Amino acid sequence: MLKKYFLLFALAVFLSSAANVTTYIYKIVGDVQIKLDVYTPLLPAPSSGYPVFFAIHGGSYIAGSKGDAFVSKELSEVLSRGWVTVSIDYRLLPGVVLQEVVEDVQDAYNWVRTELVKTTPINPDLITVFGRSAGGGLAVLSGYKLSPRPQAVIGFYSGMTNWTEPFLYNPSTPVDPLLVAAANKLSVPVLTEYTPSKTADPRAALLMSAEAQGKAAWLGVTHDPNIPTDQIMTILRDLSAAENVDKDYPPTYLAHGTADTAVPYTQSVQLANSLKNNNIPYVLDLVPNVGHDFDINANVWEQHVLPAFDFVQKYMQTSTEKIRLNFLEK
Numbered sequence: 001m002l003k004k005y006f007l008l009f010a011l012a013v014f015l016s017s018a019a020n021v022t023t024y025i026y027k028i029v030g031d032v033q034i035k036l037d038v039y040t041p042l043l044p045a046p047s048s049g050y051p052v053f054f055a056i057h058g059g060s061y062i063a064g065s066k067g068d069a070f071v072s073k074e075l076s077e078v079l080s081r082g083w084v085t086v087s088i089d090y091r092l093l094p095g096v097v098l099q100e101v102v103e104d105v106q107d108a109y110n111w112v113r114t115e116l117v118k119t120t121p122i123n124p125d126l127i128t129v130f131g132r133s134a135g136g137g138l139a140v141l142s143g144y145k146l147s148p149r150p151q152a153v154i155g156f157y158s159g160m161t162n163w164t165e166p167f168l169y170n171p172s173t174p175v176d177p178l179l180v181a182a183a184n185k186l187s188v189p190v191l192t193e194y195t196p197s198k199t200a201d202p203r204a205a206l207l208m209s210a211e212a213q214g215k216a217a218w219l220g221v222t223h224d225p226n227i228p229t230d231q232i233m234t235i236l237r238d239l240s241a242a243e244n245v246d247k248d249y250p251p252t253y254l255a256h257g258t259a260d261t262a263v264p265y266t267q268s269v270q271l272a273n274s275l276k277n278n279n280i281p282y283v284l285d286l287v288p289n290v291g292h293d294f295d296i297n298a299n300v301w302e303q304h305v306l307p308a309f310d311f312v313q314k315y316m317q318t319s320t321e322k323i324r325l326n327f328l329e330k
Helices: 002-018 072-080 098-119 134-145 177-185 202-212 216-221 229-238 266-277 298-313 319-329
Strands: 019-029 032-041 050-056 084-088 122-132 152-156 252-257 282-287
Touching (some): 002 072, 032 072, 050 098, 050 134, 072 084, 098 122, 098 134, 122 134, 134 152, 134 252, 152 298, 177 202, 216 229, 252 266, 252 298, 266 282
Parallel strands (some): 050 122, 252 282
Antiparallel strands (some): 019 032, 032 084
């Protein structure tokens, strides 16, 4: 416990010295205020404005908060490159469905481009979207759900890139009424931040029950047990990045542990195959023998985490900056 508090204290000291941090409300739905944090590096802004690193937290879509979007070393790396970092909250399942979560991401992105630019010298045309786990799933959705599209995408152990997988949605069995009742009960109040308890957490139990019944994707897109299967499949295909890559999809870096039991690494493989088929610049880094949240391990930093930021660096520069950098490299 003392170690945990020491780490939190050290992170707080780091943030106060490396960036100015401001919290904004970017959206209000009913009585629900949805917030984001903006970390502005202490480095002076380039003439074209700071590039933006837009981060989306994980938590299986049912938990987490804007403070969980990255490990401290990742945030330190981004700030050291002079990128304004935006970390967002979004409404959590089962209070909403995935379609509404995507709307929150879209609204936060639009807020950054139209409102943050008024108070912070950012370049709204230089944005990389980053996410881990469920945040990675939303990050890869941003490649075709955001307009204008981001400059680049980073997805670490992204879940999910293909919602139509049988283990996520099994249409052959009816929805258990107990699952419907539990989903409806936990839908109120609508939460935008949630930290799971270590024991007997009802939201985790709901998700585990849905997964065991092959209804996790059903839980994500509806609470109606009578909605037709073909309608559900249409929604799931629309939410599956692996099925929606086109020629305008942004350059993408994917990293996934081969021993991940929370999100199968084949989810990243499927998206990588779609990127390859559409001639999109990409990297697929399958990290051997590691599981979920591999980037919390300092031993993999140099080989499997840092390269993601190097990959997107070239997409986070204006043409003038690229010319300058190329000259310096020579």
